[in-house]
Amino acid sequence: MDEEEGDLWKQFPEHGDEGSDGEDLSGPSQILSxxxxxxxxxxxxxxxxxxxxxxxxxxxxxxxxxxxxxxxxxxxxxxxxxxxxxxxxxxxxxxxxxxxxxxxxxxxxxxxxxxxxxxxxxxxxxxxxxxxxxxxxxxxxxxxxxxxxxxxxxxxxxxxxxxxxxxxxxETTSTNASKERRRIDDIFALVGKDGKQIEALDPPKNVVLTDLFPHQKEGLGWLVFMENSQDLPPFWQQKNGHYLNVLTNHQTNERPEPLRGGIFADDMGLGKTLTLLSLIAFNSSVKDVEQSSSTKKRRVGNKKQKTGVEKDDSLLNGKAMILGLKTTLVVCPLSVMPTWISQLEQHTKPGNLQVYLYHGERTKEVEVLMRHDIVLTTYKTLAFELTSQRSPLMEIEWFRVILDEAHVIKNFGSRQTKAVVELKAERRWVVTGTPIQNSSFDLFSLMAFLRFLPFSIKSYWQSLIQRPLDQGNPSGISRLQALMASISLRRVKGIQNGKGSLVGLPPKCVKTYLVELSSEEREQYEKMESDAKNTLMEYVNDDTVLRNYSTVLHIILRLRQICNNVALCPSDLKSLLSSNSLEDVSKNPELLKKLASMLEDGDDFDCPVCLSPPTKTIITCCAHIFCQSCILKTLKTLNPRCPICRQPLSKSELFLAPPPKASDENPITEFSGMPVSSKTLALLNLLQESRREKDSTKSVVFSQFQKMLILLEEPLRAAGFRFLRIDGSMTMKKRGEVMKAFESYGPNSPTVLLASLKAAGTGINLTAASRVYLVEPWWNPAVEEQAMDRVHRIGQQEEVKVVRLIVKDSIEERILELQGRKKKLAGVVFRKKAAREQREMRVDEIRTMLCL
The missing domain is CATH 3.30.70.2330 (Alpha-Beta Plaits)
Structure with a gap:
């Protein structure tokens, strides 16, 4: 290993400790189920x-x-x-x-x-x-x-x-248990049955210039009501001068604080950002009315207005200082930041809402941030500052915190989840169109942020909600539905009671296009699948599937890649299908490089501890892959061992995976001149057919594999398509330039956007396009829905056609079957009638993937 590679594979530093000194002992959902x-x-x-x-x-x-x-x-x-x-x-x-x-x-x-x-x-x-x-x-x-x-x-x-x-x-079938279960179910059934009607509200016209749709006005009315209600939180009652939580039997003399927040879960593309800006403007307008006349004079005395978005530390005018008393912190993914800025510029009066971008170079002065109406930051920035000696984000008691695309914090053990939970705020909002992505346990992190007792304590969540769900008890779904009904608002874009779309959007049509592999591709695929099955059967027979969990994920990744293009899959795959003997990657740099290569290729690896994609990826000396926070927490024991293979493990035996490589606008790859794959030919035929119908039609092509997007460039260029590419390695500025260029119209404007799901699957507006192509299926159906709805959202004027490219008789068809299980749960959480959740069993899923 040369010096450059040695720097790349630096061992994890001793001072990189994450997590708290304590760990909730109720266990992760999947293990408990x-x-x-x-x-x-x-x-x-x-x-x-x-x-x-x-x-x-x-x-x-x-x-x-x-x-x-x-x-x-x-x-x-x-x-x-x-x-x-x-x-x-x-x-x-x-x-x-x-x-x-x-x-x-x-x-x-x-x-x-x-x-x-x-x-x-x-x-x-x-x-x-x-x-x-x-x-x-x-x-x-x-x-x-x-x-x-x-x-x-x-x-x-x-x-x-x-x-x-x-x-x-x-909860069993015994008499005592049945009585207890009925008691708890009766309590849940009464939640949210007060029959209060929420009044639709208009935002202040002196701040918000755009007329809201009726559903947005109703949403604003609900947000304002939830923030200002003086009602007791759900599941609390006043009895004989005391306050009793009827679920936990905890009694106190102190009146519990109102919840003042909740889950804003409208479908993607229904204008949640504008509704939230209206909420911020509503409070700011009310504050203006409440100011004394002397304060008003001070505000009028300084007429100089700043621009809407600030990134300097200069003093602002008197009005901004007054509105700063109600500062809202908005936390979102980096890709969503431009959306907040563009929505602010498009829908609000310039200078009325002052925004500070807390990203990159940023102030450490609390007073500077508090002069603004909105402080906009990212989950990664917040996570970085969690252990900072002086972070103004953690010092300030915010008037309101909004978590946009809040499904990002579904992993309760991650550093960014811990950071948002520790924020101090009077009002707390969770905003996501897909609150459940993998399982119902995703909701626990949201409860922890909302501080919705007792559900923000893992042991209560497990006993009252999670275990009935995992055991297939019908009361599990009914309880979850009652809980969500008490704290969430959810509207969807589809047909509403036979009256048409909620916002009059044109329809969305989703079709599956089956791709036939060529004889050469089929031969390679079947050989690889046969090797994979034999290896997995060894693991199953020896009961070591979880011990070899990372290797199994690598096998599945390569099977998925060969469906796209054999060029994505290395010829030496068999070297990764190792026996059950452990290899020390610290003594085998080639193995370490192979693991890094696969991490770079695939975005959907799950950490075996938290069952979520790792944010900072660690490779252990025994060739297993974890979140940085998860493995460090595991090592805080008297006898630290790898959670998968149970081998002794120390910090000095952890390796930090390299960050994604910087994007190259004109990539020179080893793929030049490679034969065009069957899936690529199918995509080209679909794009050409769309161009023949209307040559100005714009299309977005999503793939999770950056190399696949690069592979598509040469065939698209040869077919005469003008295209752009956006991926996760691009800066926010570069992404903005690509988006602006894609939205342009003219004789030489691009008609195809090659987009990675990670970079463009959430929070951005792609209504310039009306065609969506998903090159491969994603494990998580909610991620696919997010990607589709970048195009099918408010502002779309044409029918949206979505095509999923699926290789026939392959692992991709089996992924579609597994998606149905997750869709079933996500689909019933907000319904009135109960349904039964199918348990997710990861080993069985793996067996299904390989037809075992």
């Missing part, structure tokens, strides 16, 4: 006099592991329903449970404090039942460890188990 409640142990909560948290009745409590506790490395702290610490699990029990939790032999624990005895409670200790979940193959190990540790495990077969508080944790 395959886990079983094996029983409970009784342990005391101690140290009650040292903490302010209280337990008033029979309550679920949260357990948080504290591996860095200076007094006890086995410490497990206990939180009540309002996330206030009550105490710690006593040392004797913690010393048995902590090693099992750290090694992930136990997949989750949940605790409940029983009803107090008639004589009251001991002021120094409080008994609780700790319910233990584990995967089937780990159950004997857990049982032995608990017995050897001197704890008694009450199993579901014990008489005491049925008489305990376990009916709250495990």
């Amino acid at each position: 395959d886990s079983y409640l094996i029983g409970f142990v009784i342990a005391n909560i101690v140290g009650l006099r040292y903490y302010s948290g209280t337990i008033n009745g029979r309550e679920l409590v949260g357990l948080v592991r504290e591996p860095l506790n200076p007094y006890d490395p086995n410490a497990i702290k206990v939180l009540n329903t309002r996330t206030v610490q009550v105490g710690h699990i006593e040392r004797a029990a913690a010393s048995v449970l902590a090693p099992l939790l750290d090694s992930r032999i136990i997949s989750a624990v949940e605790a409940i404090v029983p009803k107090p005895p008639p004589g009251g409670r001991n002021p120094y200790r409080l008994p609780c039942q700790i319910h233990i979940f584990a995967l089937p193959d780990a159950i004997p190990t857990v049982q032995c460890a608990i017995m050897d540790g001197g704890l008694h495990l009450f199993t579901p077969d014990d008489h005491e188990f049925g008489l305990s508080e376990s009916v709250i944790v495990k």
Whole structure:
């Protein structure tokens, strides 16, 4: 390895620690869905006099592991329903449970404090039942460890188990459990049944110049109502001068704060950004009216107006300083920033709403930011500043925080999710047209940001929502629907009660075009699939699929790439289909480079810990791939090991994957002169047919593989198409230039945009086009919907035709089958009638991919 490569593969620095000192022990959704409640142990909560948290009745409590506790490395702290610490699990029990939790032999624990005895409670200790979940193959190990540790495990077969508080944790068909489930279901059924009518509102005309559609006015009315309502939060009641959470039985003398926010989940393309700008303008206008006459004189005295978007630290006029008292922080992906700026310029009166772009070079002065109405930043910037010694974003108590494209934070363990959860704000809004992308557990991060108790505590989310869903219990969906109805607004663009489209959009037609591989391509595909099946069967027979999880993902990636073009897939694939013996990548730089190459090729790798795409990708010495935050959290244990293969692991054995290469406007690749693939020929035929119908028709071609977009350039040029390319390696300025050029019309204007799903799949407006081509299927149907609706949105004048290119008799057809499972859940969450969720089982999905 030469010096340049050595710099590229620098080992992960010791100071790159992420995450908090504590970890919620309720476990990730997918692991819990395959886990079983094996029983409970009784342990005391101690140290009650040292903490302010209280337990008033029979309550679920949260357990948080504290591996860095200076007094006890086995410490497990206990939180009540309002996330206030009550105490710690006593040392004797913690010393048995902590090693099992750290090694992930136990997949989750949940605790409940029983009803107090008639004589009251001991002021120094409080008994609780700790319910233990584990995967089937780990159950004997857990049982032995608990017995050897001197704890008694009450199993579901014990008489005491049925008489305990376990009916709250495990919903079975027993009489007690059925009563408890009906009680909880009845509570959910009453939520949001107050029948209040929300008034449609117009934004202040002196700020917003554009007339809103009726649905946008209704949306503005709902946003304003939610922010200003003085009602108790959902699931709270006032009884005898006290306030009771009817789900958790937590009682307090303090009136809970109103929620003041929620989930704005309108379909993509319905103008959510303009509605939110109207909300900001509405509050600013109200503030203007409330100012004293002396304040008004001060504002009038300075007539000089700044431009709408600021990026300097200069003092602003008096009006901006007044409006700055209600500063809104907007967090969004970098690709969405230009949309906010263009919407502001297009729809608001210049100078009325002052915006500061907190990106790149930026101020550290709180006072400067507070002079603006809107501070616009990115998730990555916010995540970077999470551990900064002085970040104004984290210091300010914002009047309002808006998370745009909020599905970005679906991974609760990621650094950017932790950053947004820690923001201080009076009002909190989640904005996304696809709140569920992979599973219902995506919603938990949104609850944590909204601070919607008790659902913002993972153990409550798991017991009340997630477990009924994972177990296929019909009450799971009905509860989730009731919950979402109480805090969200969702409208879609399609036919509404037989009355036509909500905003009069032209229709969208989605078709699947089956591609036949050539005989040569079919031969290569079948050979590769045969090798992949044989390798996977070895893993299945040896029960090592998860241990070789990264290798399996590589296999599937290459099968998908060969469907696009054999040039994308290296000829030495078989070298990656290694045996079960572990290779040390630190001693095998060639293997390390191959792993990096595959990471560069594929955007949809999932971290095996959080089951989400990694933001900063780490490759371990044992050739497994994780999020930076996930693997660092895993190493904060007494005996750190790789979560996949269980090999000992340290920070010095982690390697940071290189960042994406900078975009080249005129790429010179090894692909020049390569034969045109069957899928490329199919795409060219479709584009030419569209051009024959109308030569000015513009098309967007989406692919997740940047190299595929480059491969398409030469055939498009040879066929006489004028095209542009936009991908994730481009700067915001370059993307803006490409977008502006694509929107132009004239004899030499481009008619085809080659776009990566990562760069152009969310938050941008592509209504200049009316044709969409998806070169390959995406794992996540919500991502495809986002991409389609860049074109099918307000402003579109023509019928939108979407074509999905799918290779016949291939892994791509099987991906379409799996998409249906995720669509089913996302489709029923906002409905009134309950449906049953199909559990996602990742190993079974892999077997389906390869027809095993």
